[in-house]
Amino acid sequence: MISNEETITLSPYMGIYELVVPKDNMLRQINELVDFSFILNELKSNYCLDNGRNAIPPVRMFKYLLLKVIYDLSDVDLVERSKYDMSFKYFLNMAPEESVIDPSSLTKFRRLRLKDEALLDMLIRKSVEIALEKEIIKSKSIIVDATHTKARYNQISPQEFLQEKSKNVRKAVYQINESMKEKFPAKTTSNDVADELEYCRQVISVVEKEPQIAQIPAIKEKVNVLKEVVEDYTEHLSYSNDPDARLGHKAEDSSFFGFKTHLAMTEERIITAAMVTSGEKSDGKYLQELVQKSQETGLEIDTLIGDTAYSEKDNIQFAKTNNMNLVSKLHPIVTHGTRKNDEFEFNKDAGMYVCKAGHMATHKKYDQRKGKDTNPRIRYLFDVEKCKICPFQEGCYKKGAKTKSYYVTIKSEEHSDQEAFQQTEEFKQMAKSRYKIEAKNSELKHRHGLKIASSSGLFGMQIQAATTIFAVNLKRILKLLNEKE
Missing domain, CATH: 3.30.420.10 (Ribonuclease H-like superfamily/Ribonuclease H)
Incomplete structure (x- = not known):
């Protein structure tokens, strides 16, 4: 449950923030710029107000998500940095000695608390x-x-996606210690997602048994990404791609x-x-x-x-x-007509089109097509007997056709003005x-x-x-x- 009132943080160590988080720190400035109580008002309907254990304040959980996108961190790396980065703790309205959340709480917050589809409009x-x-x-x-x-789950199979992420881990490890190749398990040869998941878990386990390697940031980040992917696939084994x-x-x-x-x-x-x-x-x-x-x-x-x-x-x-x-240019199809440069030229004096062979259209017809968004066009008709013997008929006249027409779309008044x-x-x-x-x-x-x-x-x-x-x-x-x- 949550209280209707925001939590007041009391700690004898709060003065540390004045020493280690400067006035021009971006997170301090954001805290001073924004009254985040609007988040509490927006999300409190998704919590029970009078039953159950006290929940982590929704404002703090939302701020975790902001930190995640500001610094482009995985859930695990975000929480890890929150343990020692005083600017993060200050932004989260935490006491310096206060414990951070478990990374899984962020997943639950996204899925269970941010149910309001108007969140995007509200934040903007x-x-x-x-x-x-x-x-x-x-x-x-x-x-x-x-x-x-x-999409996170791309148009590749689950096995390929998992293989890609485990490969990233191995590659990062080999750059530090190539002898680690001997410690990794043999790659799975089956097409079973469960087998690939187990292989990924073994890769994670091998790395974590080598603390001097596991703590290197470049490797740690890749391992954390693999962990999140394994967790997602364990929960949603049916995902071969993103359904939406x-x-x-x-x-x-x-x-x-x-x-x-x-x-x-x-x-x-x-x-x-x-x-x-x-x-x-x-x-x-x-x-x-x-x-x-x-x-x-x-x-x-x-x-x-x-x-x-x-x-x-x-x-x-x-x-x-x-x-x-x-202020948007018309598409060239609208500006210049829908025809490619097929060498039909307009004779302004005759008001007719002339083909590459020099033959002029014999007459024209106005073609009012159906549909409110469909512009009318003019149909220019040529003497088909000339087309039958024309040396340029390839790609222009289909043998056996009884007519030869050339269509030109008329721009609307709106298009002409634009x-x-x-x-x-x-x-x-x-x-x-x-x-x-x-x-x-x-x-x-x-x-x-x-x-x-x-x-x-x-x-x-x-x-x-x-x-x-x-x-x-x-x-x-x-x-x-x-x-x-």
């Missing part, structure tokens, strides 16, 4: 609230983009298996909205919801900045209806800000662990994104506040 809203209160956000523009996160992850595409020839986090961010690099989806979802479909979520935090918005994924017709109409500029806007100097200047969100994506992934999911499932990914974005926003707020001083 809180950080934006602080930024607005401190008068950090001045701009009225938001930049939108999506970043991908690979999907195959997404970064480019025509590049794909990933996992999730997407769709983001909106101000010019000051404060994230104002986020949505987590499976990896196959289209970026542009989430623009309007990101804008609405950003407005709910209290932001005024007059400009939306994104790549070509956000220039679809619905988004252009949305921006126009809400008196916003949409094309004109993107030629202006105003558009070009505003578009220069888009790099900021690419840098933010890199920070989230490479400094704070959002590159790979820390657990399975969409809800686990939402928790990871929520705590990561909250931590990154707080760091950015502190940086901007320090620059103002």
Whole structure:
């Protein structure tokens, strides 16, 4: 159970923090910046208030998760560092002599206490609230983009995943002491996950029996990761991949298996909205919801900045209806038509297309296709008798066909207006800000662990994104506040 009131820490040693945690320490500054009681109010419904043993304060457990993403640590390494790092203990509101939690408590907290699916919105809203209160956000523009996160359980078999992690341990050990090869057990030859798990446990045991090697940080971290993976697979032997992850595409020839986090961010690099989806979802479909979520935090918005994924017709109409500029280039397919350079040229005087052989279309027809989002097109028809004897018919005319047509899609009024806007100097200047969100994506992934999911499932990914974005926003707020001083 938990109390409705926050715990007051009493210890004769609290004065140590004033000596060893300087005023400019980031964790001290975060404690002074944020009133974390909002976490207690948000999560207390997930605890019993009048029965059972006293639970570890939810604010402290949440702060553990923040430390995990700020410093990109495994659960075990996080708890280990909390034993001796006084800045960690200060941040966690612990007495210097107080014992730390068991690492398994973090897993239980994530699974049993963070049940609120609105956690992501709540944490972002809180950080934006602080930024607005401190008068950090001045701009009225938001930049939108999506970043991908690979699933922890990838599109490989459980055996392959376990083999990869045990290999990392052995490799780290061999770099220190190659003679350890003789002590490791023989690799399993079966396709049974249980056998592979047992092999991993034996690898862990061998390393831990060599304390002079096991305590080397580079080896210890790899062993801790292997332990977490073994624990996860022991609990969920059916996981051959993540049940909620999907195959997404970064480019025509590049794909990933996992999730997407769709983001909106101000010019000051404060994230104002986020949505987590499976990896196959289209970026542009989430623009309007990101804008609405950003407005709910209290932001005024007059400009939306994104790549070509956000220039679809619905988004252009949305921006126009809400008196916003949409700084997003039209896709070349829309700007230049859906046809490749097949050497059909338009004769403006005749108002007809001419083929490579120099034959002009004989007539044209207006083709109004069904569907509110489908642009009409014009069908240009050619004399098929000329096509039958044309030396350039390969790839252009199918033998035996009774007609030869050439279609050109007509741009909508919205597309034409957007094309004109993107030629202006105003558009070009505003578009220069888009790099900021690419840098933010890199920070989230490479400094704070959002590159790979820390657990399975969409809800686990939402928790990871929520705590990561909250931590990154707080760091950015502190940086901007320090620059103002």
